[in-house]
Amino acid sequence: MPATPEQLLALLEAPHWKTPGSTSRRPEGPSARRTEGQAAVNLTVLDHIAEGRDALARAAKLATEGTTLADREARALREAQAMKSEAIIGTHYRVRSMGCPACGCLTLLPKRGRGWCINRHCAVQGRQRSWAFRELAFIGPGAAKSVQRTEQPGPPRDVMDLRRLVAFFAETGVPVVGETIRRWTKAYDLPRWYNPMDHRAHLFSLSDVATAHAVHVGRSQKGECTSASKRPPCTGLHDMFFTGSEDPALREAAKKVCGTCPLRQVCLDTAMAHGDYHQHGIFGGLTAAERRAIKSPSRRTTHTEEERSS
Incomplete structure (x- = not known):
């Protein structure tokens, strides 16, 4: 059974974690820059403990409301706090054991707090x-x-042998043996490549095997994830739809994703109704400039006529 958020915070209270350099992160926080020399304690851990207590207090307050949304938010706060604590300690059980919200595969890895x-x-x-x-x-x-299977002729970057694949899925909490992976590769005709280090073995794409693994996990859970099948295809692509919206190639790719979304019109109507049409980013397949043109067509026409007359 994984440790609770309270247990993880209590573990970080130990003197070992409070000493400078006790984690791989920088031991100095923003406040340490105003002091002379290195801080006597690991301010990253101390700040995390203080923020964690506040988060757990908010979760406890939400839990008393009794509504479904408040309960979900309270559980999310507690789980997120546990994930942050595990990241400092160096374990990632919770992140690795969660399926991707977009594809359902157990291929999540923690990096930079995400x-x-x-x-x-x-x-x-x-x-x-x-x-x-x-x-x-x-x-x-x-x-x-x-x-899904890799179509490119050459080996992709995520190729692994059976031993590494077994070790990868063992860390997700849903282990699988090598013989099962062999059976999947034959049943779904997954591509394989020769292993230059061992000509008696083969290499397989982690992404290919992960999709087969997710399908079989979903079947064993008897459809518990079917309620999440209607999520918009843009989930998890915040970087593409906002920071990458100025890149022409990424902008067109984002619009293509919007074209397959059943909630495209709802997304656009919501953005226009709440005054977000002028905000940066892509909503409903339209950029901020395109939304402004739709919102104020007469203003755009008048502005164009003035430019021509001048």
Whole structure:
């Protein structure tokens, strides 16, 4: 049974974690820059403990409200706090055991305070999907899709032998033996490549095997993730729809994703109704400039006529 958020905070209260350099992160916080010399304690851990107590207090307050949304938010706060504590300690049980909200695969890895899906079939234009820990804990895993296979002739970057694949899935809490992986590769005709280090063995794409793993996990759970099958395809692609909206290639890729979304019109109507049409980013398949043109067509026409007359 994994440790509770309270137990993880209590563990970080130990003197070992409070000493400078006790974690791989910088021991000095912003306040330490105003002091002379290195701080006598690890301010990163101390700040995390203080923030963690506040987060758990907010979660306890939300739990007393008794509503479904408040309960979900309280659980998300607690899980996110546990994920942050595990990141400092160096374990990532919770992140690794969660399915990707977009593809359902157990391919999430923690990095820079976010959970990143390393499944190549889930990425768009080479952009990996990512979620903040709180967001990841709130929305939960998505429904598993069909088994996918690599079509390129050469080996991709995520090829692994059976031993490494078994070790990878063992860390997710849903282990699988090597013979089962062999059976999947034959049943779904997954591509394989020769192992230059061992010609008697083969290499397989982690992304290919992960999709098969997710399908079989979904079947064993008897459809528990089916309620999450209607999520918009843009989930986890915040970077593409906002910071990447100025890049023409990423902008067109984002619009293409919007074209497959059943909630496209709802997304656009919501943005226009709440005055977000002028905000940066892509909503409903339209950029901020395109939304402004729709919102004020007469103003745009008048402005164009004035430019021509001048």
